[in-house]
Amino acid sequence: MPAPDSIRPVPVDVQLFALAKELTGQALIQVAVTGEPVTIGSLRKSLVLQFPQLAPLEKRLLFAVGTQYATDDTVIDGRQSVACFPPVSGG
Amino acid sequence: MARLTEQPIDTEELLQQVRTPAAGAVVLFLGTVREFTRGEQTVALDYEGFAPMALAEMERIEAEARAKWELKELSVVHRLGHLELGEASVAVAVSSAHRAAAFEAGQFVIDELKVRVPIWKKENWADGRTEWVHP
Numbered sequence: 001m002p003a004p005d006s007i008r009p010v011p012v013d014v015q016l017f018a019l020a021k022e023l024t025g026q027a028l029i030q031v032a033v034t035g036e037p038v039t040i041g042s043l044r045k046s047l048v049l050q051f052p053q054l055a056p057l058e059k060r061l062l063f064a065v066g067t068q069y070a071t072d073d074t075v076i077d078g079r080q081s082v083a084c085f086p087p088v089s090g091g
Numbered sequence: 092m093a094r095l096t097e098q099p100i101d102t103e104e105l106l107q108q109v110r111t112p113a114a115g116a117v118v119l120f121l122g123t124v125r126e127f128t129r130g131e132q133t134v135a136l137d138y139e140g141f142a143p144m145a146l147a148e149m150e151r152i153e154a155e156a157r158a159k160w161e162l163k164e165l166s167v168v169h170r171l172g173h174l175e176l177g178e179a180s181v182a183v184a185v186s187s188a189h190r191a192a193a194f195e196a197g198q199f200v201i202d203e204l205k206v207r208v209p210i211w212k213k214e215n216w217a218d219g220r221t222e223w224v225h226p
Contacts, residue, residue, distance in 0.1 A: 017141050018211035019223040060225070062176070067147035083141055083209075089224040090138065090145075090169060090210025091122045091181050091201060 009034045009049030010078040012043055017085040020061065033078075040065075040082075047084065047087040057086055093149035094168040095142055095161040105184045110148065112161050114186035118193040120201050122181040132217035138171045138180060152203045155212065156185075160192040167200055171211055180212075181224035 005008050009032035031050055035042030040063045048055045063070045064083040076082060092108065102119060109117055124136050153165050163186040170180050183200045187193040214222045 015141070016211065017156055018139055018213075022223065032138040062209075064141070066170060067144040069207075083144065084139065086211065086223070087093050087211055088205075088207065089212050089226055090140070090208050091205040 007034060007036070009046075010038050010076075012038075012076060012078050012082055014043070014047065015081070015083040017083065019059070019085055020054060020088045021056065023057070024051050033076075037075045038077065039072060040070045040074045040076060043076065044072065060087055062083070062087065092145055092151055092166045094166075095140060095145060096168060096170055097124050097172045098170075100168055100170055100182045101169050101180045102179070102182060102184075103180050104224050105166050105168065109184040109186040111163050111186060113188065114163040114193075116190035116193040117186045118190070118197040120183040120197050120203065121179045124146045124176050124178050124180060126176050128214070131214075133214055134176065134217050135215040136174050136180065137213040137215065137221075138169075138174065139170075139225065140169070140171050142171075145208050145210055145221070146206045149204065152200055155203070156196045160187065160196040162187050162196055165196065165200070167204065169204070169208070176190060192219070193224065 012031050013034050014029050030046050033043045033046045048058045061084055065080045107224050149167055166184045168182050173210045174180055185197045212224045
C-alpha cells in the first residue's frame with residue numbers, strides 16, 4: 001500500500017541570507033520536510049537536521065513566505081517562495 | 092516612498108521629495124557608519140538585503156506611519172553593498188504641517204525598520220576579521 005501523502009516528505013526550496021547563506025555556502029537549498037500539515041515549524045526542524053551548520057542559529061532563524069514573515073504555525077505546501085534568515089540588522 | 096540603492100544616498104534629493112508648501116516641518120534622519128562599537132574598531136560595513144521583502148516591509152512601515160500621524164510626505168531609502176566610515180546607510184525624510192508628527196513618525200520608521208526589514212550588516216573590523224551582526 002502506498003504511503004499516504006501526509007508522511008511523504010515535501011521538497012521545499014528555501015532562499016538563505018547573510019550568516020545562514022555563509023554557513024551553508026549556498027543561497028538556495030532544498031529541504032525535505034515531513035509533517036501533517038507541513039509547517040514552517042517542521043521546516044525549521046528538518047532544515048537543521050539536513051544542514052547542521054545552521055543548528056547554532058535554529059531557535060533564532062526567521063522565515064518568510066513570499067514577502068511576509070511567517071510563524072512556526074504557518075502551513076506551506078512546497079509551492080510558495082520561502083526564505084530563511086537570521087535576526088535582521090539593517091539601519 | 093521606499094527605495095533600496097547601491098549608490099550613495101542623495102540627501103538633497105530626498106529632502107526635495109518631501110518638501111511641500113503644505114508642510115511646516117521637515118525631519119531628516121540619517122543612519123551612518125560608526126567607527127567604534129563596544130570598543131571595537133570598524134573600517135567598513137557590508138549590507139545585504141532580501142530586496143523584494145525589504146521593500147514590501149518598508150512600504151508597510153510607511154503605511155503604518157501614515158495611518159498613525161497626519162503626514163504630508165514620507166521617503167525612506169536604505170543603501171546596500173559596501174559602505175565606508177561616515178557614509179549614510181539609511182535615510183528617513185518626513186514632512187508634516189507641525190513638527191511633532193514629523194519627529195515622531197521619523198523615529199517610528201527608523202525603529203521599525205531596524206527590527207523588521209530583512210537587511211543585514213557585516214562588520215569589517217580593523218584587525219581584518221569580518222562578522223555578521225545578528226542582534
